[in-house]
Amino acid sequence: xxxQGAGRVWRRLDVTVRDLPLGILFLVVSVxxxxxxxxxxxxxxxxxxxxxxxxxxxxxECLPLAVRRRWPAVCLALVTCGFALDxxxxxxxxxxxxxxxxxxxxxxxxxxxxxxxxxxxxxAYVPLAIALSQLGSGGETPTxxxxxxxxxxxxxxxxxxxxxxxxxEAERRERVAAETRTAERAQLARxxxxxxxxxxxxxxxxxxxxxxxxxxxERLEQSLTAVSDTGRxxxxxxxxxxxxxxxxxxxxxxxxxxxxxxHxPGTxHxPGTxPGTxPGxxxxxxxxxxxxPRTPAVGRVLTLVxxxxxxxxxxxxxxxxxxxxxxxxxxxxAYRVVQEALTNALKYAHGSRTSVQVRHGEREITVEVSxxxxxxPSAAAVGSGRGLAGLRxxxxxxxxxxxxxxxxxxxxTVRARIxxxxxx
Numbered sequence: 437x438x439x440q441g442a443g444r445v446w447r448r449l450d451v452t453v454r455d456l457p458l459g460i461l462f463l464v465v466s467v468x469x470x471x472x473x474x475x476x477x478x479x480x481x482x483x484x485x486x487x488x489x490x491x492x493x494x495x496x497e498c499l500p501l502a503v504r505r506r507w508p509a510v511c512l513a514l515v516t517c518g519f520a521l522d523x524x525x526x527x528x529x530x531x532x533x534x535x536x537x538x539x540x541x542x543x544x545x546x547x548x549x550x551x552x553x554x555x556x557x558x559x560a561y562v563p564l565a566i567a568l569s570q571l572g573s574g575g576e577t578p579t580x581x582x583x584x585x586x587x588x589x590x591x592x593x594x595x596x597x598x599x600x601x602x603x604x605e606a607e608r609r610e611r612v613a614a615e616t617r618t619a620e621r622a623q624l625a626r627x628x629x630x631x632x633x634x635x636x637x638x639x640x641x642x643x644x645x646x647x648x649x650x651x652x653x654e655r656l657e658q659s660l661t662a663v664s665d666t667g668r669x670x671x672x673x674x675x676x677x678x679x680x681x682x683x684x685x686x687x688x689x690x691x692x693x694x695x696x697x698x699h700x701p702g703t704x705h706x707p708g709t710x711p712g713t714x715p716g717x718x719x720x721x722x723x724x725x726x727x728x729p730r731t732p733a734v735g736r737v738l739t740l741v742x743x744x745x746x747x748x749x750x751x752x753x754x755x756x757x758x759x760x761x762x763x764x765x766x767x768x769x770a771y772r773v774v775q776e777a778l779t780n781a782l783k784y785a786h787g788s789r790t791s792v793q794v795r796h797g798e799r800e801i802t803v804e805v806s807x808x809x810x811x812x813p814s815a816a817a818v819g820s821g822r823g824l825a826g827l828r829x830x831x832x833x834x835x836x837x838x839x840x841x842x843x844x845x846x847x848x849t850v851r852a853r854i855x856x857x858x859x860x
Contacts, residue, residue: 451505459501459534466494466531476532477523478584479568480576484526493521497531504541509553512542516557520564524571536591543595544602554592561585626826628674630772633823635670637779639663641747641786662746669743737774741792744778750789751778757796759856766856769830770794770801773838776823777805777850785809785848800836801854809846827852 446454465471472486496518500511515538522532546553565581643663741753759767774792781790788807795802824840831838837853 452502455504455506456502458537459498462501462531462534463494463498466498466529468530471530475522475528475530476519476535477528478576478581479523479565480572481523481526481528481568483528486527486529489521489525490527490529493518493525493527494529494531497522497529497534501534501538504538505545508542508546509549512538512546512553512557516560520560523564523568536588539588539591540595540598543592544598545595550596557588558585561588626830629823629826630775631670631673633776633779635666635673637782638666638743638747639670641749641782662743665746666743669739736771737792737794740771740775740778744782744790747782748787749778749782750787752789752791754792755794755796759796759801766801766834766854769827769834769836769854770803770852772830773803773827773850773852773854774805776827779823780848780850781805781807788847797856800856803852803854804849806843806849807847809843809848824850 466475467486477483496514498518500514500518504511515534519532519535522529542553565585569576569578569581737755738753741751744751774794778790778792781788785807788810790805790807793802793804828838828840831852831854835855838851840848840850842848
């Protein structure tokens with residue numbers, strides 16, 4: 437067995453079993469012929485040879501060390517009684533050295549009645565010092581008794597400091613864990629907001645338009661198909677998001693995210709224009725490879741554009757440049773910017789001409805989405821501003837720039853500069 441394996445086995449043992457060797461070590465050392473009578477000496481009593489009572493004394497001083505962490509109060513009481521008996525009988529064994537160790541352990545591990553324990557030990561020390569002074573030859577001065585008490589108090593203080601340090605570290609870890617949980621919940625809330633809001637908004641707008649198409653069965657069929665396709669995309673995106681929470685669930689189900697759309701300059705109007713990949717019906721499909729990320733890439737922007745067009749929003753899409761080999765989380769953030777901007781365009785400026793521009797640089801991705809402000813609010817025009825606030829926070833973490841505001845012509849523009857290569 438390796439040293440690391442032995443260490444793991446040792447740590448799995450009960451704390452009493454792990455502390456017992458220390459007590460046995462003190463007991464063995466105390467009975468060694470060369471160390472008899474050379475232990476702690478308080479009171480200037482003559483050294484007495486070991487007798488039958490010395491066995492009990494050594495047992496009280498050494499064996500309770502096995503429970504010094506499990507039952508610190510019991511250990512302290514037994515070792516203190518053994519130490520008092522050791523000094524009053526004049527054995528002066530090496531086991532007396534266990535008292536400061538027990539005080540350190542009790543100061544560190546005792547949870548209840550700590551002040552009462554200190555007071556009780558102090559009160560008990562007074563008659564012990566008086567008895568040792570009377571039984572001794574008079575060579576021990578009061579100053580020496582006080583000095584020994586201060587040594588014992590210092591040992592207790594060292595244990596109390598260890599306890600305070602341990603509690604502070606536990607509080608720090610708990611605080612970090614709470615902050616981590618809060619950050620994770622906020623991240624999950626942002627992802628759910630981005631996924632649910634966009635798809636549900638598109639479905640509401642498409643369903644609202646279908647109400648007026650009863651006299652045109654073909655167009656009604658197209659509108660209902662668009663609602664169905666949007667619902668399937670919402671389910672797929674939610675499934676991928678839930679898989680992030682449970683990565684061991686297994687392979688992803690349903691259509692996967694493709695590697696991205698073709699890159700280079702290009703514009704398109706109307707559904708089915710331009711190359712693309714994405715889940716479900718639309719300009720293209722792509723199956724996720726075993727090592728594909730579960731998060732959508734900027735290459736799926738065209739899928740968003742096509743979905744928004746089918747909801748009745750005229751959208752111009754332009755993509756320039758070639759993305760670098762590694763963009764970090766910049767591609768996901770760029771995707772979310774377009775998603776949130778198109779969602780807001782559907783909600784608050786339905787029917788307005790919208791322009792989506794994505795530019796890839798060597799070190800950054802620039803996204804600009806603008807509407808001309810000629811449309812009208814849709815039935816889904818209810819929001820809290822959480823989406824834009826979340827985008828500003830994400831882009832700020834990456835060290836980029838984000839701007840969203842109205843123009844002089846009544847339109848609305850969202851601009852984002854996202855450094856590539858960083859992790860969010």
